[in-house]
Amino acid sequence: MSDKKTLFSAVQPSGIPTIGNYVGAISNFVKLQDEYNCIYSIADLHCLTVRQDPASLRKATQELLALYIACGVDPEKSIMFVQSHVPAHAELTWVLNTMTYPGELNRMTQYKDKSRSHADNVNIGLMDYPVLMASDILLYNTAVVPIGADQKQHIELTRDLAIRFNSRYSDTFVVPEPIIPKYGARIMSLADPTKKMSKSDENVNAFVSMYDDTDTIIRKFKRAVTDSDTKIYFDPENKAGISNLLTIYSVFSGVSIEDAVKEFDGKGYGDFKIKVGEAVAEGLKPISDKRLALLKDKAYLDGIMVKGAESAFRIARKTLSKVYRKVGLYSPER
């Protein structure tokens, strides 16, 4: 490999990704490919922490790989693989579990939120979720992790665990840095711009899925909740709805937020919302076409998955053997 730094990120294949996943994660995956050695995972083991329909999970896993590629993640440049295909993730999680304290996990915001929203299924995996995520990252000597703002606490734990292991044994893990995009780290709900856009929102108008068609997209943007003012400018605190739309517009049209503000100066909210909807629909069209074409070629997608898992496995296995040796697990000569 080159002397570029390693970047790792992942998305869970649960449900249909929204434009929030695209803006906050996948669109950046594409941009970062030349600057770093990128490794992008499909975090299927993480999905098991909430109840899944098995057939849907299998389907969503293939669809997410197709989406990565359709968005422009290039299998010649970046490693793409499914987390459960590389057993080292679960194995390292076990070792790190023995160095993590319950208090570090049960104070995590995501754990608290999900325990509330899945009160009938508060399982140990849900609490252990951040340790599995730390394993994902630490196995690959990752220097940087692009993530949404909601994952920041998890990266802090990852750093703490890396430092703890390194000081208890000896230098083993690279201590990773998060990169949180300046704009778009948190795309908000179209129905309530004080809440994060979520694919599990019961109001389907709250989110735009990556698989919505043009009419649906425009209809949802027309209904987007804004404020009672009439001026269009960027101020996430006081104008959450408008600022959210400006961010989305900027990513899909390629126009900077500053230029977008100039473009819509003096225009009404109604026109603006339609323009945002059109930019999103136009941006998603080629991605959808490519994704649907890829999904017809299962052999190609499976080939990428197998190749990705092999490349990931080679790196992960080295880190895991080092860890096993350092903690004192005996390995026979072969």
Ligand code: TRP
């Ligand atoms: N927890 C992340 C999310 O829901 C997904 C994820 C799993 C991840 N493992 C990771 C992100 C490792 C970055 C690095 O968004």
